[in-house]
Amino acid sequence: MHALPLNPLMLLASHHRRLRPPPLLLHHCGFAPVKKLKLVTVEAIAMLGSLHHSSSDTDNNDNKNGNNNSGVLAAAVPSTRELLLACADLLQRGDLPSARRAAGVLLSAASPRADAADRLAYHFARALALRADAKAVGRGVDPGLVAAASARPASSGAYLAFNQIAPFLRYAHLTANQAILDAVEGARRVHILDLDAAHGVQWPPLLQAIADRADPAAGPPEVRITGAGADCDTLLRTGSRLRAFARSIQLPFHFTPLLLSCAATHQGAGASTTADSSAATSLELHPDETLAVNCVMFLHKLGGQDELAAFLKWVKAMAPAVVTIAERETAGGGFDRIDDLPWRVAVAMDYYSAVFEALEATVPPGSRERLAVEQEVLGREIEAALGPSGGRWWSGLERWGAAARAAGFAARPLSAFAVSQARLLLRLHYPSEGYLVQEARGACFLGWQTRPLLSVSSWQ
Known part of the structure; x- marks a missing residue:
């Protein structure tokens, strides 16, 4: 398997066209007006560890003696956010021993099974620990161990659980x-x-x-899905499931897996480098088809402004009837500070703190599904956002919209039915006053409390 090369559109003289997509560098992205915090020292992080291990004894002694030193400790100990930013700063400056020690202390002080703030701290500390290990490759650390820890795809069970307990994907x-x-x-x-x-x-x-809307006299239309991804086996299983479903509703259907790139392989990770011959590496278009291009949680994976522009130009050349875009929304922003790791940590924490708070408020305590989702889905998103080859965040719809218009697209406002249907989804399946749907700028936004988290827009 190999990544597809960026290539001008190739028009063949036959009845269809084969197009090669531009190369896809998987990154996360975003912007936010994060206030620069005073970064604390690794000694302060060590202090947190000592306080964590002795907190129960201290609390007991204070209660017996009628003392309350909580105010003194609160003033002396920096916040978890500051400690995570300090660890990121150590990584940024190349102080790997201190960074790894700091991440270890933070991991020991947090837990993936505690409250939302503690779980969030755990996953960010773990992502920074993996980042430190990745940077240590070449300094005596086995690269296979790093790969095995950081390159695991989420299981289908965790992915489906995320679909059930949180409304974002649905x-x-x-x-x-x-x-x-x-x-x-x-x-x-x-x-x-x-x-x-x-x-x-x-x-x-x-x-x-589509089957329900079909004209009984003409019969249902023919539907073809080209499903793109990096894992051939997953795509083939997806195609089999969709074909079986289409047969059950008597809808003419075809599915073609499109292999965009292969996962990185490492000697110790047990990954295979063999591509399945059933996966295509070029996109086939037919002139009598109405094309829709779906970019749900995809654009942030592109490697930067130039690659985003090239991709949208490639999509525009196919003359689709509609392009759907769904992406995370980051607060404020406008500046690309991809090389500033503390900035990236702060931006990601602002976003995921709202996501973890939403799960805390809407999912029962001790939920196994939530634990799986946070470890296999959200935790790995955080790892990717802070990893050495990831972390590109954008400013949400403002950036995507500007890039789409620059490529020649015009906004296609969502119908009133689409917006009311989204609100109905929340009322029926996620009945919490915390989740809100708002229509603005031709797009539909999903947020938690006052914080927008996801936008869906349509373009033509």
Whole structure:
């Protein structure tokens, strides 16, 4: 398996076209106006560890003696956020021994099974520890051990659990599906290019809706999905499930896996380098098809402004009827500080603190599903955001919209039904006053309390 080269569009003289997508460098991205905090020393982090191990004894003695030193300790000990930023600063400056020691202390003081703030601290400390180990490769650390710890895909069970306990994916899928359904109304042949097919959970509701809308006299239209991804086996399993579902509703359907890149392989990680011959490495288009391009949680994986512009230009050349974009929203922003690791940590913490608070408020304590989701989905997103080859964050819809317009796209406002359907989803399946849906600037936003977390927009 190999990454697809960036190539001008290749138009063949036959009845269809084969296009090669631009190369995809998997990164996370974002911007936020994070206030620069005074970074504390590694000694202060060590202080946290000593306080953590002696806190119960201290509390007991204070209670017996009628003393209350909590105010003194609060003034002396920096916040967890400051400690994480200090660890990031040590990594930034190349002080790996201190950074690894700091991350270890933070890990010992936090727990993935405590309250939301503690769980968040644990996952950020773990991501920084993995970052320190990755930087230590070449300094005597076995690269296979680092790879085994950091390059594990989330299980399908954790992915589906995330879909059940949090509305983010279902909201993005439902809203994008409605935009696609509106755009392909009346088409006899529909082609959907899904740039991050994963387990394919987005598509059964759309296939069902297309079948239900079919004219009884003409019969259902033919639907073809090209599902893109980096893991060939996952794509093939996804295709099998979707084909079985389409047969069950008597919908003419085809699925083609599109291999964008292969996962990095390491000697100690047990990864395979063999590509399955069933996975295509070029995209086939037919002139009689109505094309929809689905970019749900995909654009942030592109490597930067130039690669984003090249990708959108490539999509525009295919003349799709609709392009759906769903991405995380970061607060404020406007400056790309990819090389500033403390900045990246602060931006990511602002976002994921709201996500963890939402799960804390809406999922029962001790939930196994939440533990799996935070470890296998959210925890690995945090690892990717802070990792040596990741961490690119953007300023949300403002950036995506500007890039789309620069590539020649115009906004396609979401229908009133799409917005009301998103609100109904929350009321029926995630009944909490904390989650809010708001329509603005032609897009639909999902947020927790006053914090926007995800936007869905449609372009043509």
